[in-house]
Every structure is written in structure tokens, then in C-alpha cells.
Amino acid sequence: MNYLLRLLTILFLTNLSASANVITLQSTQDSLAKYSIPELIGKAEVTKDSVYLNYLEKKDLSTEELANVLYMHGNILINEGIMDRSRQYFERLDSVAKILKDPFYQFVSKLSIGEVYYRQKNYPASKESFESAHPFVAQFPEGIQRALAKAEYVYFYYLNGQFERYSKELEGIKKELIDLGEQGKVGDEDLDYLEMSKATVSVYLTKAYLMNEDFSKAEEELKYSDKILKERFHNKITTTAVQQKLTKGEFYFFKKDFKMAIPYFQEVNKLGDSENFGDFQYVARVMASIAYFQLADYKQSLSFSEAAMNHPIPIADYIDYEVEAMRYAYLASKELGLSDKAMQYSQKFLEQDEALKDTKRSNFINSILNNMEVSQLENDLIAKTKSNYVLRYSLIGLAILIVILVLFTVYQIRENKHNKEKIREFMHNLEESDKAEKAKQEERRISKANAEINSDTPAQPDDKTVKILDKLEEFESSDLYTDSKMSLSYLASYLGTNTITLSKIINTYKEMNFNDYINGLRIRFIIEKIKNEPKFEQYKISYLAEVSGFSSHSIFSKAFKKSTGVTPSQFLDFLKEDTR
Template structure:
């Protein structure tokens, strides 16, 4: 009887739980008549191949579940959205957290264990291995003697954690156990082709990591045959990449290069930047070992660019920077030599300071003292060249003087922004409420004058008050292209009533009200969501409904007295 209440609670307060899930999402016409089985098949077909499309199917499943009040669809929708967003390096944690909340008191074959599983998977994608392991252990307790599929799947997930910390020999038995379990299921009505093929890849990948390359190729061949047999190509590009890696180490360079070039296309199409960077690294190594140095350098530069764009780093790519340093030393390009020394310093700082990169075999050609000495020599040499340039700049004294004036003025503005960012951080920690608007007296006076002119029937005012409350609680203000006209139409009122009601109820005009909601929301998100702080300003602007970064920055500055870049920098440093 007690289990009934959480389910009722979910339906009564479903907007509180689901508001962040599919904001602004509408089921495309082509999917409206599809049933769950059809959507599931469509999702399985593109998962890990085109994760943007997979997320579309996941959102459709969730929205259909909400409309039909079908808990199983709701749970599955949240699970799938969290997973696809995690694979796309976007934030899947809110969806996993919601799934944990709504299944906490559920007792089915799959839940709540499956909620802990997806939370662990997301932690693994974030390289938080200890946290991931905690989630897997909790899921294993819940699934033992209850769901064999989950129980063995968790063994595979723990194996993945072990390979991440280079415990490959310990991981291999877990992967083989999972593979044998999935293989036995092929003879039953409960066979799971996707999981079966995935288990083959796990074994092959572990053999590659353990330097048993011929065994890896044996399992890759099995995996490719099964992909073609069952028409399931989810893991296909990863098998191809595995062929490239194994053949590189076996010195079959032609085969290695062909495989990596083939895998590259799939990784680009699916925005899989981590595997794309590793692919470019191996193409660089293949060309370097076959004495195609210029081509190798271009691939190492590509690998670095992808890693910089994705803000990720993989220890295996480290010696690519050493090759770049040697190349630019040989060509006499001291600027690029210094650039990649700094990159190598950065790589080593991550390896040395992050638990995610515990590796037993990272060999360093350049140790830190040598790098420091070489860096100082390069800087000194570059400074000598610049000395001649300083004499030439003497004729531009008047220009420099004027630039200095603007520089000082700019520094004052920067200090003011920094000070305002510090005040904002203190204020936002004390109260997460929507921040007040600018202290501009003209704004206040204009708003006061507008309120004094407002004569709105009380019943209209109360109706709009309720609709504004729903507008805020559902976070509909994050949608793009909201105007007073569009919102008035949605509220089934006229523009004049809505504008005057906002003046009366919020003591500000509509533009100030909308910007206040958005800026208040993003400040709270930035405070609580470390991953959001890594977004570009343009990406954040798009996330909260602005058409460009300039309009977002201007609104942020007017409300807070600082710019979003200064506030994010302060959060990252705190």
C-alpha cells in the first residue's frame, strides 16, 4: 500500500520532476503515431552511431510516457536521455537525478537499480571513477537474485572502470564473464543482440589495452561478423578503430592507417571527439613511424585541436607533443616549440594531479627540469629578437601613450567587473532568488511612472499572476524568441494587459522581467553545475534563450554589474 503514494505523488507533481527534461520539445509529426516498440527499435538502431537522433527518440518516449501517464516509458525516457547526453559530452546528470528521485521507492525488476547504473555511467564519463563505483555497488546490491541482466552488466561496467586505471588483467575476467552470459542468452527468447555485440567489443578492447593484439583482432573479427549478421552497427566504428590500434602495434601500418581513416568518418559524424582525437594520434604515429614526418605533424596538431575543443585529455596522446617539439626544434620554429612545450606541461599537470589518469606506463622523454630549462632558453632567445622591435616602436610613442590611456581605463573597468563578480557570488550564495535589476534611477523612475498609469481589473490581474507563476516554475522563460506579444497570445490576453500586469506585479517592464528570470536562472546553474562553467558564452546564451552571446552578456552586465566571463572565472578559481 505504501508504494502507491510515490506513484501518485509523481503524477500530481510531475511538472516539478519533469520540467527540465524536455523543455520546449515537441514530438515531430513523423513520430507522433509511432508506438513504444517502434521508438525503441529506432533508438537502438542509432544509439552510439548518431546520438543526436537517439536523444530525439528518447525525448519522444519520455513525452509519450508523460501524456499516457505510463511510468515505464517515463523511466526509460529519462534513462535514455541521460545516456545519450553523456555520450555527447553534455550534462546528463539532471535526468539521472530525476530518475533516482522518482524510482527511489519503486520495486520492479529494473528499478531503482537501473537509475543507479546510469548515474554511475555518467560519473564514468566525467572520469569520477570512485563515485561511479559507489553507484555500481549500490545497483549490484539491488539487482542480485532479482535481475541477472543487470547483475552481469554491472560486472562489465566495473571492468570498464578497471581498464580506465590500467588494471586490464583484472578487468578481462569480468568482460569474459559478461560475454559468456550474453552468448548463452542467444539461445533464449530473451536474447539481447546489442548487449551481446557490446560484450564482444569489451573483450576485444581489453585485449588491446593488455597488449594482446592478436587476441584483440580475433574478437574484433567475431564482432564485425555479428554486426553484419544481426544488422546492428552500434559498435561497428569502435571495432574498426580497434583494428587500427592493434595493427599499429603489430606494425601493420597500411592496415592500421586504412582502419583509422575509416573510423574517422564515423567519429566526426557522431561528434565523438575523444575517439576522434585518439584516431588522429594513431594516424600521426603511423605516419611518423613510416617516415612521413610532415603528415604526422599535421595529425598530431589535429589531435591537439580536437582535445582543446572538447576540453579533454588522454594520456596516450602525450608523446605526440614530444614529436611536435622535436619537429619545431629541427625546423627552427621557436614560437611553436615554446607553444608545444607549454602544452606538454599542461598534459603532465593533468596526469600528475588527476586520479582519472592513474596509469602504470606513461614514459616521459622530457622530464620537468629539462623542459623548464629549454623553455627559459627559448624565452630568452625570443626576447633578444624582440629587443630590436622595441627600438622600432619608439616612433610610435604618441600612439602608445593614447593606447596606455585606454588600457588604464580598461583595467579600471576590469577591476570593477571583478569586484562586482565577487559581490554577486556572495549574494547568490546567500539567496538563490532572482536578482534585482539595475540600480539605474532612470529605470526605476520609468517603471514607477508606468505602474501609476496601470488600471487593470483585479480578476485579470490575478489570472495573469497565476500564469506568470507557472511561466516561472516551468522555466518557460528559457525558450527562444519570447516577446510580450507571443506570451500574451499564449496567456490568452492582450499585449497591453500583460505589459501593465508585469509592471504592476513585478515592478519592472517586460524586458527587464524576462532578462531577470534568465540571468537569475543561469547564475544558479553556474553555481551548482561545474560542467556548465566549461561552456562557451555563446553556448550558455543559447541554453537560456538568447540569440547571441552579445545580447546575453549585455543583459548579464546590466543586471549584475559584471560580465558572465568574469563570474565564471571566479567560480572556477573558488
Template sequence: MRLKRPSLFLIILSLLCLQSTVVRGNQVADTLAKYSNEELLDKAFYTHSTFYLEYLEKRKLSVDETKLLYQDLGRLLISEGKLDSALIYYTKLDSLSAKTADLTNQVVAKLSIGELHYRKKEYKKSQAVFEAAQPLIEELPEGINKILSKAEYSYFYYLSGKFDLFIEQNLKNLEEIEKIEDSKKLVGTDLDFLWMGKSVLINFIAHGYTMKEDFTSAEKYLNESKAIIEKHFPNDMYSSSVMRKVAFGQLYLFKKEYDKTIPYLQDVINLGDSHNFKEYQYKARVFLAIANYQKGNYSESLKQAETAIHSKVAIADYIDFEMEALRYAYLSSKAIGATEKAMEYSRLFIEQDAAMNDNRKSNFVNSFINNLEVSKLEEDIKSTSNSNNLLRYGLTSFAILTIGLILFSFYQVAENKAIRARIEEYMDQMENEVSSEGAVVVPLKKERHVNERTASIPKEEMDEKTSRILDKLMEFEQSDLFVDSRMSLSYLASYLGTNTITLSKIINTFKEMNFNDYINGLRIRYIIDRIKNEPQFEQYKISYLAEVSGFSSHSIFSKAFKKSTGVTPSQFLDYLKEEGH
């Protein structure tokens, strides 16, 4: 019986390619016919092969067996690099799980689809799917599966570079799983599942600390993970052990202790050859290229970088391994005087960067340009007459790229100034509205004469009914009733003791906006007050802020927020963080 396992990062299995003649295939099929569906699923799990699953897919399966088949095929296809095929199976799993109200497998599917989009560098799609998975995770029953699902969801924080949030969430996950462990209610494979899950959580925490360069904490947690594996799974050759070896190698690489780095990474490459751990092997080669370059072993660095380039695996990681492989192939080629290779790898680097969708990857470009030493490179190449055209091409590319980055920087500075100005104007407007006894915040695009109009009409010239409704509206604006998602014109009219026609006319006349803009303005002011006064709100997702303030969706909230303030919710939150609110 195989262990239960998390869907994405706990056990990532690789593919053993099986080839045979038609005759042998028939013989094997006859042999497989004696196995039950569950036995075939087990064999696929332990052999890391799609062979048994492809045979199993031809059988008539129960719904639960079909879900296991989709999950295992998706995982193995990822390890084989067939991301589009894996996406098809996880999409099928998502659809079937939703149809059968299987929340656990629906979470597995969505998290896997989110990871696949990230591997394909479809970053916005990845984020959208991860966010769609969150409310489903919250609905899961308490237990190990929910804890590990939250850990997998938190990986999006890591991918986004939010390492503090990544560590914080997984420390909470670790605390929850230790409570289950302390209860001593689990036995057998359930207990094995807990220990394996705990080991992976600790690896996650260590990885976050490594990225934050808190090496003492990272090493402490890695040793804890190692102790769990050695105690409970002494013969483990699955990805948890290999993951840990990569983590130790990365830790010592970041610490610049290269002699400690290399043995761990070389061990991963050896295991990859014997157990087909392609993804970890690829990471190890890129890290070895970096370590050897820093030690001055330029030929070995180039060898590892080129091997990584030719055996590229799509990775879901904050580090872009493809770009780093190209970067160190360039640097090591230049160091050993292989000028043509250096120019080729620099060209590939620039082309790859131009194809990227994610703006944060531009940081790697800046780092690369700083390492190019263009003037020295020009002198190196002058002696090689047949390389002049390559040199001109490279220098021109660098110049264009540099100018582009400078222009983009100027644009960003100007745009940031404009955003700050809009936010500061809106904040001043809010302060003024507080002193005007609760008048609603008006979108910045409107002229600021609503209150003047109201003030210019003497109280005695208003009829008694209008005056009374305006007074009640002021009281309503000071409450938080408007965050009720059921709020409507008829609801508010009933609450104020009037009819919808009269109320609509008063809001249009004295607030100079329609009912929807009026309510949305109150809601936006309300959520901004909470963000300013309750710091934890700065960390919440936009979808949660929308829900708290009474909006029915993320998109409606964002549209209303920009209409009221002139900026998006994300830009507003970034401003508050910079200002230290």
C-alpha cells in the same frame, strides 16, 4: 520497435543538431503531436537526436516512459559533451528507480554516473559509485541484462589498469551468454539483443588482450566479433561496428603495423563525419597522430593531433587521449621545426598534467620527459632570438618537474619502507601471539605489555570466576564467533556466562583495551589469516573483506585495520602481493 540496449558501452549514440525557425518549429511540433510517446522514443533512438526527447519531456509521461526519457537524454548528452546535464538526468533516473524499486534502471543509472565521474576526471567519486553498483547487480535476476551489467561493472577494472581481471570477468560473462544462446529460447528482438551483447563482450575481451600485448588472442576475438556483426547485422552503422574498427586500429598500432592501422582509423573518421560518432572519431585521430609520427609523416601527425585537441571529447578510458594528443602535437611540431608550436604544446601538456587528480597518470609525464631531448631542443631554438624566453620557460618547467618527480620518488621510497616495517612488525607480532595461546593482537600503537601483565598474575591469585572467564575468552579467541556482525558486549557476556560489567572489567584489565578494540583486533587477525592462506582473498574488494570479517561498513573496517596494523588494507594487500604470499 527499438532493440533493448546496454546503458554505457553497447550503443553510444551521437547528436544530430537540428535548427529551424520559430515557424518551422511550430509546424514540426504539430507534426510530432500525432506520434505516441513510444514512437517518439524510437525516433530519438534511431536519429540520435535530443529533438524528439525535448518535445516528449513536455508531455505527461508514465513512470516507465519517464525513466526511458532520462536514460536516452543522458546518453545523448554524453555524446554531445554535456556531462553535467547528463549527470542530472542519470541522477534523476537513479532516484526515481530507487523510489519505484526498479533495480535494473537503478543499475543503469549508477553505472552511467560512475562513467560520467570518470570522464570528468573525478576518479574517487567514480570508484565509489561503481562499488555502490556492485551489490545491486548481484540482486538482478539471471539473464542478459545481468550479464551485460556485470560486463559494464568490469570496465572499472580496465579503467584501473587491472586488465587480467577485466579479461577474466568478461570470459565468464561470455560463457554465461553462450549458455543462453545455446538454450534457443530467445526469438526476435531478444535474440538480436543477445547477439549484439555477445559482440560487445568479445570486443571487451579483445581490448583487454590488446592492452596486455597478447595480440594473437586480441585479433582472434576481434575477428569473432566481426563475424557476428556481419552475419546478424550486415548493415549496422551503430557504435558496435565503429567500436570494432577502432579496436582493430588500436591493435595494429600496438603491434607497430602502421600500414594496417591507418585504413581502419581513417574509416572511423569518415563514418564519424557522416554518422556523428564524435567519441570514436576523436580516438581515431589521436591514434592516427601516433601512427603517422611513427611512420615519419610528421605533418600529417601534427594535423591529426591538432584536430583532436580542438575537438576534444571527455573519454572514459585507461589511455588519456587528451594527454597523448598534446604529446604527439609536441613531438611532430619539433620534428618539422615548428619550435614555437612545440614549446606551446609542451607547456599545455605540463599544465594539464599538473591539474590531474590521478597519480597513475604521472607515468605519462615520465614518458614525455624521456621524449623531450631537452639539449637538442635547446640547440634548435638558439637560432630563433624571439624564442629565448619560451626556451627558458620550458627548460625551467622541465627542471622543476623533474626535481619534483625525484623528490616525490624519494618520499615514496621512504614511505614504502615505513609501511613495510610496520607490516613486518605486525606479522612478527601475530606469530608471537600464536605461540602465546591465543592472546588477541593489540594495535601497534600500544605498548606490548598486555600478555606480560596477564602472565605476571599467578593463577592462584585470581579468583575462580576471573580465571574461568579468561579460559573461556581464550577458547572464544580461537573460534570465529567474533565475525558475527551481531557480536556485542552483552552477547559475549551471555555466551561466557557472566554479566557485561564483569566482562568489560576483565577485558580492560587483562587485555588492556576496551571491548570494541578487542573484537576488532580479533576480526583483523582473522581476515589477515584468510588473506595469507587463501590467495583469492587478495583479489577481493575491501568492502567484501569488511563484510566477511564482521564489520558493518568499509570505513569502519579500514579504520580498525589501520589502528591494529598501522597501515591501510590496500597497503597491506599490496605488501602481500609484492612478497608473493
């Protein structure tokens, strides 16, 4: 998130001075007293070494110098993953900025605090801090600085999954920068500044298009930024150049050309060691782990995921790389037959996934890849956990078995009664749900008709969405969902849309994720079969699972109980008893 801010700071505060570019890191044993305060600040700017900053904080600094030191120190701590201390520095900077009444420092302090909160997954606090930064954008001088400040602020849309809005904002900002050059509003001394700003915004725009799976526009932006970097900054290792390499890897990754993606991730990984790009290196390691897994190179996949987990850096990104690193560490360990590691990483993954409480975010990459193995992860882990508990507590279980047997009869009577109430409630809710769904469908038809007649009616779903909803109705009336190979990508193709759009529509209008939606249709299907065709009451649960499209008895039972509140066996027993 801080990439544009770092560029803005380096160029805005130091103006790419030639003297700063040739300063090299001095030994920490050198005496710092011989340097002036501006010299020490220059060394800190280039080397990113906190030794100079710690020394400077003890000196008698002007308010402007203190603000600069606090900002640099906060950024170094972010890169090192030390979030709480970083936030403290930016909060101090916010106080100093109020005294200075400097829009730059007021803006970046609030934005940086928002970034830290986001990296800590405190999303409400992050949103509040981001929004408090917005009024200061208009106070930047008109030109490059204001355009970059806008680019920093609108990144909040990306973080919240508003990729289309984010891309549109960036398109406008890119046009502003291009117009500045074409209209001659930038002096010769600032041309490098302008070109680097255009390249940086273009790289961000590439990522926005990738998240929408708009590969043609993403490729155009990559060519645009590549041209600037090669012609204007040839062979220079800059933040933008490294980020572009990473984005190129992501471009091929999202297109599922994993062999093409891996060399870019490997290059960024190496640069992370040699050039202090730890945040990019962390992302590259996670993405390389996933890419190698898709190519069935599980050893390399595990190596990269473990490297990421051993040097974690909280990243301000819509994709939760921490969850992905743990997910693929588990999957690769499992494929390699490393049971102990698989169990260890599975537990870490489940803890992180549960803490996130955001299915869209934690499964974003999985939804792009449509990785069916990953979708079975939680079921595998639950099965293994149960197995371990049986082994661990078998002796204790024997000791209390007699007590359980005594209490079982009383419990069973109560449980049967409770289950019957659950089933009756479910059947009633099912009928009401059908009525409600029909009412919604009729309401959409009426709203659509009204919208065509009266332009003043409230906004309704666009035509594309309505068409997909109509096709979903037809899909629900068929039995295509009983195909065990049915997936989000298959259904999207069948309906003539993409996975992102379909997933959003199902979440918005069906108020559930894709898996729950398909499983719900299958459960309704098999219940109708059991009710209307008596022979189905005699079939084994495994056959009912197969007929309704589930890949296994256990997955069917879990989905059935989630929908009805009882197991398939309990439901069948109820129907048999009810028909006597």
C-alpha cells in the same frame, strides 16, 4: 564506457522493433504536436536528436516515460562532452528510479554518474558511484540482460588498470552468453540480441588482452566478433561494428604495425562525421596522430592531433587521450619547426600532465612504444621556458643585479652550509638505504623458505616476481645500467619478461618508476667512483655524465640534484673540502 549500456538500452527497451529502424530524422521545423508520446520517444531513440527530448520534457509524462527520456538525454549530453548537465540528468533519473524501484534504471543511473565523474577525472567520486551500482546487478532477469549488466560493472576494473582481472571477468561473461544459446534458453526473437551481445563482449575482451599485450588472444577475439558481425549483421553500421573497427586499429597499433593500423583509424574518423560516433572518432584521431608520428609523417600527425584538440570529448578510458593529443601536437610541431605552436601545445601538455598526477596512466602508450623522444619532452620544455624567461626579463635583471651581488656573499655562505648538511644527510640515507635493501632481500629469502615449509604463512610474491627481483639484484650489482641505451624494453628483454610486468614490479617493490630507478643506480655508481677513485674529482661534469650512462650534461645534473639535493659541482666541492 557507455557502449554496452547503449546496446542494452536499445535492445532491452525497444527490442529492435522494425518500425523504429525506419524512422528518419524530421526537420526541426516540423510540428511535433501531431506525434504521440511513444512516437516521439521512438524518434529520439533512433535519431539521438535532443529536439524531441526537450519537447517531451514539457509534456505530461508517466514516470516510466520520464525515466526513458532522462536516460536518453543524459547519454546525448555525454556524447557531446557536456558533462555537468549530463550528470544532472542522471541524478534526476536516479531519483525517478527509486520511485519506480526499477533495477535497470537504478543500475544505469548510478553507473552513468560514475562514468561522468571518471570522464571529469574525479576518480574517488567515480569509484563510489560504480560501487553503489553493483547490488542491482543481481536484480536483473537471469540471462542476457544480467550478463550485459555484469559486463558494464566490471568495466570499472579496466578503468583502474586491473586488466588481468577485467579480462577474466569478461571471459566468464562471454561463456555465460554462449551457454545461453547452446542450452536453448533464448527464443528465436532474441537471437539477434544474443549474437550482438556476444560480439560486443568479445570486442571488449580484445581491448583487455591488448592492454596486457596478449596479441594471440586478442586476435582470436577479433576473429570471433568479426564472424558474428559479418554473418549476422552484414553491412549494418552498429555501435559494436564501429568499435570493432577501432579496436582492430588498436590491435595493429599495439603491435607497432602502424601502416596497418592507420586505415582503420581513418575509417572510424569518417564514420564519426557521417554516423554520429563522436567518441570513437575522437579516440581514432588521437591514435592516428600517434601512428603517423611513429611513421615520421609529422604533418599528418599534427593534423589529426589538432582535429582531436579542436573537438575534445572526455573519454572514460584508462588511456588519457586528452594528454596524448597534446603531447603529440607538441612533438609534431617541434619536428616541423613550428616553434610558436610547439610552445603553445607544450604548455597545455604540461598543465594536463601535472593535473593528472598519474605517471602510469599518462605514460601508458609511451611505455608500450618505448618512445625515447617523448621521455625527453619535459626536459626540452623546461629548457625552453628558462630561455624565454631570460629573454623576457633581461632588462629587469640588469636593474636588480647590484642588489643581488651585495646579497650574494651572505647567501653563498648560508647556502654552502645548507648544502653540506644535505650531502651528509644524503650519504647517511644512502648507507641506511643499502642496509634496508639488504634486509628486504634477506626477508624475501626467509619468507620464500618459510612458504615452502609452512603453507599457512602470509602470501608472498609469486615465483615469477621473485625470480625477476633476484635478477634485478644481479642487474644492480653489475654496471649494465651505465649503458646510455638502457630502456624499459631492453631491461625487460634482458630479464626475460615484458615491459608491463617489469614496470609493475619496479613500481611496487622499488617504489619508483623505471626512469627514477635507473637514474638512482647511475647516481650511486658515480658517487662511489668519486669517493673511491680520486681522479674522478678532476673530471668534467659532462664526462661524469657519460661514464654513468646519462645522454647529456643537463639530464645528469637534474637527476643528480633530484637524488642528492645538490648539483654535481656542489657535491665535488664538498668532497674536495672534506678531504683537506
